[in-house]
Amino acid sequence: MLVGGFGTRLQPLTLSTPKQMLPIIDRPMIERVLGSLNAHGVTDAVLALGYRPDAFLDAYPDGHCAGVELHYAVESEPLDTAGAVRFAALSGGIDDTFIVVNGDVLTDLDLTELWNFHKGHDAEGTIALTPVDDPSRYGVVPTADDGRVLEFVEKPAPGTAPTNWINAGTYILEASVLDRIADGRRVSIERETFPAMVAERSLYALHSDAYWIDAGTPVTYLDSQLDLIDGVRGSAERAVHETATILQGAVIDHSVVMAGVVVESGAVIRNSVLLPGSRIGADAHVLHSVIGAGAEVGAGSEVLDYTVVGNSRDVPAGVRLEGARVPEGS
Numbered sequence: 001m002l003v004g005g006f007g008t009r010l011q012p013l014t015l016s017t018p019k020q021m022l023p024i025i026d027r028p029m030i031e032r033v034l035g036s037l038n039a040h041g042v043t044d045a046v047l048a049l050g051y052r053p054d055a056f057l058d059a060y061p062d063g064h065c066a067g068v069e070l071h072y073a074v075e076s077e078p079l080d081t082a083g084a085v086r087f088a089a090l091s092g093g094i095d096d097t098f099i100v101v102n103g104d105v106l107t108d109l110d111l112t113e114l115w116n117f118h119k120g121h122d123a124e125g126t127i128a129l130t131p132v133d134d135p136s137r138y139g140v141v142p143t144a145d146d147g148r149v150l151e152f153v154e155k156p157a158p159g160t161a162p163t164n165w166i167n168a169g170t171y172i173l174e175a176s177v178l179d180r181i182a183d184g185r186r187v188s189i190e191r192e193t194f195p196a197m198v199a200e201r202s203l204y205a206l207h208s209d210a211y212w213i214d215a216g217t218p219v220t221y222l223d224s225q226l227d228l229i230d231g232v233r234g235s236a237e238r239a240v241h242e243t244a245t246i247l248q249g250a251v252i253d254h255s256v257v258m259a260g261v262v263v264e265s266g267a268v269i270r271n272s273v274l275l276p277g278s279r280i281g282a283d284a285h286v287l288h289s290v291i292g293a294g295a296e297v298g299a300g301s302e303v304l305d306y307t308v309v310g311n312s313r314d315v316p317a318g319v320r321l322e323g324a325r326v327p328e329g330s
């Protein structure tokens with residue numbers, strides 16, 4: 001599992017917490033991803049760690065998470081996606097067919113079907129594909145009728161993508177893929193390894209319409225949680241934690257309110273996520289925004305349009321923020 005990136009698009013939240021340790025409603029993202037893998041029989045995972053590895057080690061000191069036994073591979077410098085796969089696979093002793101997942105993807109993909117498709121096609125690698133409206137921020141993957149990958153185009157310029165089916169960030173790979181990856185330097189699986197496999201006709205892909213979201217941006221970090229309380233992925237999850245305090249006259253509409261949050265009277269929270277221990281002052285409005293753990297929004301302030309307030313940061317009373325980062329420039 002690739003979990004070593006800097007989480008730049010989710011700064012400032014990721015300045016203190018790595019992306020995959022950010023909460024999705026009631027538990028860290030990584031627990032949901034590992035739980036989905038475990039449901040398909042995965043018992044062991046090597047975490048490809050780089051940025052803030054201690055956050056993972058501290059959270060799972062006995063090396064178990066969501067039914068999966070964890071092994072840790074910590075890069076001394078970022079090796080990029082393929083370099084990280086090679087380093088983690090070798091340190092985990094992998095010498096047979098294995099699964100790679102991007103740790104920021106929440107999906108109901110049928111991993112067992114992907115595995116069987118891979119074996120059935122005698123492929124060296126198989127990628128899960130998902131359809132998206134705007135493919136330009138993903139790896140775009142046109143295929144032949146039998147599923148063979150014709151091209152792998154990472155993050156094409158807007159309007160130039162040959163299809164809207166994109167790399168869903170879940171792969172089944174043969175151990176031979178590891179021999180393709182240079183040792184000890186940065187290698188991108190999307191820009192280097194997959195294009196080389198395409199040229200040798202050994203890369204396949206399976207189209208899937210299952211629920212899928214990459215929770216790595218403010219918009220998708222928010223949407224991934226609203227989908228869960230809306231019941232888009234099964235029975236609706238509880239939106240407001242039992243330990244949150246909502247004072248009389250406050251309005252909570254289509255939002256996730258995590259443990260220990262306090263929302264004072266007259267405040268309005270819509271389409272937003274309030275992380276644990278955050279506090280919203282009287283008459284403040286929080287719309288389409290994310291408030292970090294322990295952060296405080298002052299009375300009467302308006303926090304709007306995908307503003308992200310960092311953990312333990314404060315928004316003064318009476319200000320208006322639109323699409324802002326707090327602190328600024330983070």
Ligand code: GDD
Pocket residue numbers: 002003004005006007019048049050075078079080081084102103104105137138139140154166167168169190214216
């Ligand atoms: N260990 C380690 N080392 N992990 C890394 C490194 C690294 O140097 N760089 C990135 N990662 C991890 C990230 O933490 C994340 O879990 C995963 O690799 C993918 O990186 P992102 O930064 O989230 O990539 P992306 O979302 O822009 O694009 C990737 O995912 C898309 C699907 O969500 C690509 O694989 C695209 O092709 C794909 O469509």
Ligand code: MG
Pocket residue numbers: 102104214215216
């Ligand atoms: Mg991502």
